[in-house]
Amino acid sequence: MTTRPTTIAGVGLALRPPRAEDADALGQLVGDVDRSHDVVADWVRRWERDGFGSWVVAVEDEPVGFVGVRPREDDIALTVRSTPAVAADGRARAALRLAVADAIEWLPDVPLRLRVAEDDPTTCAVAESSGLVHVPEDDHEARGTRWQVLESPYVRTFTSLPPRARRSLVDLWVRVNDAGGAVGFVAGAPREDVEAEVERREDGLASGHLRGVGLMTPAGDLVGAAFLRTPTTPLQAHIRSVESVMVDPQRRGASLGRHLMAGVHRAARDEGVEILTLDYRDGVGLGQFYAKVGYTEVGRQPGVIRVAPGDDRDSVLLWRRLAETPAPDQTGAPEEPERR
Ligand SMILES: CC(C)(COP(=O)(O)OP(=O)(O)OC[C@H]1O[C@@H](n2cnc3c(N)ncnc32)[C@H](O)[C@@H]1OP(=O)(O)O)[C@@H](O)C(=O)NCCC(=O)NCCS
Known part of the structure; x- marks a missing residue:
């Protein structure tokens, strides 16, 4: 299971569930130690009841911040707070990215929204670098403060491509190629070649061997895509290979790739898949991402x-078991400081 x-x-x-003894440290963080005991007790109750809820951001198990996760009627409200040091060295952003990806992979499939006071550009930058997008029509005023609302991208799977969706996928794929992406083509590949490949994918979708996964902005624009391929032998019904993982090149580094993969994992798990495999082209840093x-x-x-005469690359085979907790996310370069 x-x-x-x-x-x-x-x-x-690390993100971990809250404990009663976190209340003092978190209360100091928000400047309200009296109330924090009730708040943390409520968080603990929600974890026990729902199996998810607000995260404590911990360094060596000590609380240095939190990512609030509160289900409401038709969305999940997020909040993020941390010590100034943890915000300044990028770990608040890292915490929010992990919490958003976790929510996309595991929580009820409703919008994730975070509201930020208009005069708080630091939190706004943390939210945007975690893939959240400002939705101006949801901005509002409450208790004398103007609030901006940011929303996470969402994931949809697809088994066919109506004309507009096909055009969006081809557009995205061409832009990814031209930005040097390693998804079957090189920069400058003709649009017709991409269209022909998308047509082949449509055959796979129609025959049931492929399933598409799209990452959409809150406004419904396609900003990421990937495919899950079912092997033809019944001996491998429990595995899928992940293909053509790509996100909008203009929005790289904003956690969209992480969120797309969270959606891929959710989609595969929903089909009872236990193992995912993936091939990637060496030499473009993809190993660290995966x-x-x-x-x-x-x-x-x-x-x-x-890739070109004299530029031969390795094909690298990756593997991931879905039915287990993945290995800790501890690879990669140090965080960059956040904009203040
Ligand atoms: C690969 C790709 C999907 C990653 O998407 P992205 O939105 O830029 O990545 P994210 O911001 O979600 O990155 C997630 C983590 O991986 C790291 N990462 C992403 N790309 C990386 C790279 N090229 N080298 C090193 N680390 C990388 C990020 O630093 C980030 O770490 P952090 O969250 O700890 O800061 C995107 O770059 C892309 O579309 N590339 C072109 C298409 C392609 O080559 N696909 C591979 C097909 S096999």
């Missing part, structure tokens, strides 16, 4: 991808 992880390890921090979302390198075919 698949159990959702209740601790998420990141670089130099390690961060739980994949392990299990093989390598040297020189089988000829």
Whole structure:
């Protein structure tokens, strides 16, 4: 049986459920120690009742912040607070990214919304670098403060491509190629070649061998896509290979790749899949990305991808078990400081 992880390890921090003894530290953080005991007790109750809720951001198990996760009638409200040091070195952003990806992978499929006071550009920057998008029509005033509302992208799976969706996928794929993406083409590949590939994918979707996963902005624009391929032998009905993972090149580094993979994992798990495999083209830093979302390198075919004459790359085979908690997310470069 698949159990959702209740601790998420990141670089130099962990997200864990709250405990009563966190109340003093979190109260000091928000400047209200009296109220924090009730708040933390409520968080603990919600975890016990729902199996999810607000996260404590911990460094060596000590609370240095929190990511509030509160289900409402038709959405989930997020909040993020941390010590100034943890905000300044990028770990508040890392915590929010992990919490959003976890929600996309495991929580009820409703919008994730975070409201930020208009005069708080730091939190706004943390939210945007975690993939959240400002939705101006939801901005509002409450208790004398103007609030901006940001919303996470959402994931939809697809088994066919109506004309507009096909056009969006081709547009995205062409832009990804031209930005140097490693999704079957090189920069400058003709649009017709991409269209022909998308047509082949449509055949796979129609025959049931492929399933598409799209990452959409709150406004419904496609900003990421991937495919799950079912092997043809029944002996491998419990596995899928992940193909053509891509996000809008203009929004790289804003956690969309992480959120897309969270959606891929959710979609595969929904089908009862236990193991995912994936091939990637070596030489563009993709190993670090996939390690961060739980994949392990299990093989390598040297020189089988000829990007250009004299530029042969390895094809690297990755593997991830879905039914288990992935390995801690502890790879990669140090965080950059956040904008203040
Ligand atoms: C690969 C891709 C999907 C990643 O998406 P992204 O939105 O830029 O990545 P994210 O912001 O979600 O990154 C998640 C983590 O991986 C790391 N990461 C992402 N790309 C990386 C790279 N090229 N090198 C090193 N680390 C990388 C990020 O630093 C981030 O770590 P953090 O959350 O600890 O800060 C995107 O770059 C892309 O579309 N590339 C072109 C298409 C492609 O080559 N796909 C691979 C097909 S096999």
